[in-house]
Amino acid sequence: MQVTVRHLAAACAALFAVAIGSQAADAQALDRILKDKKIRITAEVTSPPFGILDKDNKPTGSEVETARQLAKDLGVELELVQVTGPQRIPALLSDRADLAISSLSITTDRAKTVWFSSPHGALSIVIGGGKNVNIKSAADLAGKKIGMTRATLEEQVVPKVAPPGTNIVFFDEHSATQQALLSGQVDAIGGAAFLLNELGKRNPDKGIETKFTVVTAFYGIAVKPGNFDLLQWVNTWVFVNKQNGVLAKIYKEHTGVDLVDLPNL
Amino acid sequence: MTYVFQFGIVFDQLPLLLEGALLTIRLAATAMVFGLAVAVMCAYLRTSGPKPVRVLVAAYVEGIRNTPFLVQLYIIYFSLPALGIRFEANQAAVVAMVVSFGAYATEIVRAGVQSVPVGQVEVGLALGLKRFQIYRLIVLFPALKVVFPALASQFILLLLGSSVVSAISANELTAVANSLQSTTFRAFEVYIVATVMYLTIAVAFRGFFAALYWIVFVRGRER
């Protein structure tokens, strides 16, 4: 029988069908992690002090160290999945990561797509800018250009308090938002208070300061819906490390601030 | 847990996406008009200018064609402010696109110019026309006719390449899609709809250019 193009095409179609059809059987998440001896956790590297690159350009930060501690307590190897802000949840949902430990503030909107653990940290969202920018409260935002990163808590809350006439611009990445502020492309940015403090410290000549607080929030560890066993273990881990002060130690080390009392979910 | 597609959520926001599509078209069209002007000028300088100018244009073209558009965009938006040149996001996008399209189009127009038979240029010289007049009146039209398909293809590339300007917060279709995705978390549905919109725009423009070619170069020239 001669091999014709028709045969080639049929072979391709068959291969394609097989490839599409093969679904990875979803073993229970925690069992799989323990069997593989590896857990994959999201890590941001442009979100000080939660996730940064140290002077040797290796990931560190309060959330990254929390992830390291969790993996150690679980007794498995840690694989850090580097993500940008808007990718934290998608990485979880597309199974590229088992846990999202990247300062994901707990909101009811997000709870529609991911499951949160009890909070393990707290932050406040502020508006910050150079000292020559006159903003004292939300009303002063009118007529100014405010930058922020997508898929963050600030993206959700700032537009609600900003008066009409505020020009809000969105970036896909924390580093772009920070760059925009430092190069004067925007008048101010919305972000975690810690971030603005870091920017202020690192750029003394620009005089970046916090203008006003928009909202405070707790953040937690997120899992993909359906992974009950993993969520249960994570909650237990958060509880234990709240009691023994390890969470507070990591938090204070990177943020310089004492961890407040964390409520349970 | 199997995924449930929810296109309804995306279709609710169709007006927003259409607005984004219009912005993309406007952005690309503006960049093409100015980019073509740059190209016509540079093609002339590259073929008929003094040596230092020719080298300068060649350096511009090679520099742009051998570096990614995204990096050029970052330089224009993030690096230039350090020199005191500050473009707002949408302006920076247009500037970057003009600079980029201009470089590619310069090469295309130059190829067209060099394909015009030398005899035509000699006629112009015999009639006592200056170099630039020869370029403008005799050479340009046939050159553009020859390379029109290549320019049309380059425009489609420009249009599709414009999707990365969302990275500096410029406003267009991809930016709208990103916004939608981050609020609804329906990444797949949002991006499929946006992709279909881009495809439709690209196909529509191909048809538009085919029609334009016929109107300007075929029918218009029939005597």
Added chain:
Amino acid sequence: MRFFSVNDFLFILAATRWTILLSLLAFALGGLLGVLVAVLRIARFAPVRLAAAGYIQLFQGTPLLMQLFLIYYGLSLFGWRLDAWTAVTIAYTIYAAAFLGDIWRGCIQAIPKEQWEAGRALAIPYLPQLFLIILPQAIRIAIPPTVGFMVQLVKATAVASIIGFVELTRAGQLMTNATFQPMVVYPIVAGLYFALCWPLSVWSQRLETQMQVENASGRRK
């Protein structure tokens, strides 16, 4: 604030190897797939031809960034658990295959009909005709535009930085973030891309000129 130091430059330089690796992988795998696409594109069986044409139109007519987003976020819906490298490699392979398939299809069609007819006269079936007679000649014509596309591919890898994939452009972003000196970092990044792409561009132009000279002299081996 850190001033841009040698360490940071080395970080950027190190990331260049990911750009090179991704480009090579996409070119190799996309090349294999591209041959298939080109062959199917000229098939005598109409549905196959249309499917190949549709594939080419789809991936040439949509933004690369959208393709990246869709593959990055979408493949997991089929139950695959993919890491960043796999997803990105698949996306660029599919992208490269569409363009290479189109280029190579054009080169195959540039081979005169007479070559096919000679094969048929010798009772050689279709596929051996294609692979033994036509393709070797088409490959010669295909080299200049293929090398030209390699330049496009290297530049295209920069888009992956937007989804956080660590390659040269992303390294630039990270270093800018650490040092707050975009005026130094991004031009260096551009320079590195230029160093990668320009030699390829020059080579492609030289090949094209060579080809024109050979064709003009009437030799067509």
